[in-house]
Amino acid sequence: MLRLLLHSYGQFDRRHTIAPVAWPHFDLLHVHAGRLRLRVGDTPEFFLKSGESVLIFPHTPFSGGAAGDGRVRASVQHFALEEPVDSENAVLRAWAGRKQGFALLAGPNANSVDRDVARAMELATRPANAVNTALRAAQLTLLLGRFLQAAPSRPPPETSSAESLHQIMTWARTRGGVVTVGEMARRAGYSAAHFRLLFTAAFNERPAAFLLRLRMNEAQRLLRETRGTIKEIAGKTGYADAVAFHRAFVRRTGRTPANYRRQFAPRG
Incomplete structure (x- = not known):
């Protein structure tokens, strides 16, 4: 079952940082403008630029902030995948049970993802009812499918x-x-x-x-x-x-x- 949690949008600069944190749910972080530096798990620090996204799996520590002196506009969507997962939904089945890792949607693979995220944000502002919730779930599933098509992810190696x-x-x-x-x-x-x-x-x-x-x-x-x-x-x-x-x-x-x-x- 896909459970929608928080969907928020904000702006920050180098004075504001993402403190080291690990959540029990998925985080889909998208950069709308600027350049964001991130460290996820034990990977080296990397950067996301405007139009790129990262999907952080549950229980994965991450931290970051604005790169350089610029401002960053970003949105984050929290969600959980809980049993039972729809057996006919191949996208949700692919992500269910993922822990300790992340997937990137960057470079040419991120073309037009801004539009998909904007649609998800617009749906999140609508009144909470069965129809709007179903539309939000469908839009998020579309975004998760984009990640699968771009770079099938897996848990980190043993090292x-x-x-x-x-x-x-x-x-x-x-x-x-x-x-x-x-x-x-x-x-x-x-x-x-x-x-x-x-x-x-x-x-x-x-x-x-x-x-x-x-x-x-x-x-x-x-x-x-x-x-x-x-x-x-x-x-x-x-x-x-x-x-x-x-x-x-x-x-x-x-x-x-x-x-x-x-x-x-x-x-x-």
């Missing part, structure tokens, strides 16, 4: 997400960046889409850009410190051939691999 992300970065570094985003996501225990959102929010860099940076750093090291051919270095940094490596290196550094070696490799 904290923060530890997992840093451990995976270290693992990628030891391999010179010659891994895939999919491999990183599997090690973290998330879908690739959800992992991209978490990684980008935590480190302000897309995982693909992080891997490219590692590969280019390794390529520069090999050009400076070894006598390997361009083709050999291309293979060691994950490129199928020297042509693809040459193009990527020029885009990244503004120099050809051969010019870089001539300029920076020790003489003698």
